Amino acid sequence: MxxxxxxxxxxxxxxxxxxxxxxxxxxxxxxxxxxxxxxxxxxxxxxxxxxxxxxxxxxxxxxxxxxxxxxxxxxxxxxxxxxxxxxxxxxxxxxxxxxxxxxxxxxxxxxxxxxxxxxxAPRLTRYGPVEESLVHRVAAALGVPWGHILDTSWLVNGPEWIGVRLSTAQEVLSLNPDPMDLGSLSIGVVGPHVPGHDIQFEVRAFLGGDPVWEDPVTGSLNAGLAQWMTDTGIADRHYVAAQGTAIGYQGRVHVAVGDGEIWVxxxxxxxxxxxxxx
Known part of the structure; x- marks a missing residue:
């Protein structure tokens, strides 16, 4: 040694x-x-x-x-x-x-x-819609009605994230996933704060297991979310996301898009x- x-x-x-x-x-x-x-x-x-x-x-x-x-x-x-x-x-x-x-x-x-x-951010190696049957499984695992999920996407850049968009940051903060339904999935959930808030989005990252493990702050997930949300016009080219709030952390992720790059x-x-x- x-x-x-x-x-x-x-x-x-x-x-x-x-x-x-x-x-x-x-x-x-x-x-x-x-x-x-x-x-x-x-x-x-x-x-x-x-x-x-x-x-x-x-x-x-x-x-x-x-x-x-x-x-x-x-x-x-x-x-x-x-x-x-x-x-x-x-x-x-x-x-x-x-x-x-x-x-x-x-x-x-x-x-x-x-x-x-x-x-x-490195290029996503898998990026696109999640099959409907899997979206139903994700909704069940997160404990939300299927209709409350606004959109989903594969966001794979090493870790195999499934991105999930909800209507509000409060919905994101209220989640209590079921480990039996989550299985081995890695799910990243995002929702917007009200306009005028100093943080634009709330993010949570759940990795399957028993019990479910929640990551305090996740760079790879936020990189994937940034590409997805800026590509679809959900997020501005500069924004700040909070993560870890629900489990006692104060993560702050600063995203900037420019010159063909996503900076996290x-x-x-x-x-x-x-x-x-x-």
């Missing part, structure tokens, strides 16, 4: 401990995938990431992303949190102000403005810095 730099950061909230936590292992070259997976299971956080030397000369670093049970080619809050941790530990981008991350989904650009980091951003704060024997 080797002592390696280790960080825990909070992503998507300007207030520490009210966003989504992330564990980051630095200088992880030499670790096997099995070792990474075992450590990610041990941290018991939504995701644990491992910073490695890039294999693509255009990248600043390479990233592997693990939940407690599997590896992901891409995930949003791990991308932002890892970029922050890499900079904080002395990383120097090849291009000033822009970080290029290599991961399973390819190269992902991250731009930095003070404490706020934003990634350029949020504040990142340092919580723990030290070493891990791994």
């Amino acid at each position: 080797t002592m390696r730099k280790y960080s825990e950061v909070d992503v998507f909230s300007p207030t520490p401990y009210l966003g989504n936590p992330l564990a980051v292992v630095h200088d992880a070259d030499g670790l096997t995938g099995d070792q990474m997976q075992r450590f990610a299971k041990w941290t018991n956080l939504a995701e644990t990431t491992f910073l490695l030397q890039p294999t693509d000369p255009a990248a600043d670093y390479r990233l592997r992303i693990f939940s407690a049970t599997q590896e992901f080619p891409f995930a949003g809050h791990p991308t932002l949190g890892s970029a922050f941790a890499w900079l904080e530990s002395g990383g120097v981008p090849k291009n000033n102000g822009t970080i290029v991350q290599e991961c399973g989904a390819g190269l992902v650009t991250v731009r930095v403005e003070n404490q706020r980091f934003a990634f350029a 951003g949020g504040d990142v704060t340092s919580c723990i810095r030290g070493e891990v024997n791994l």
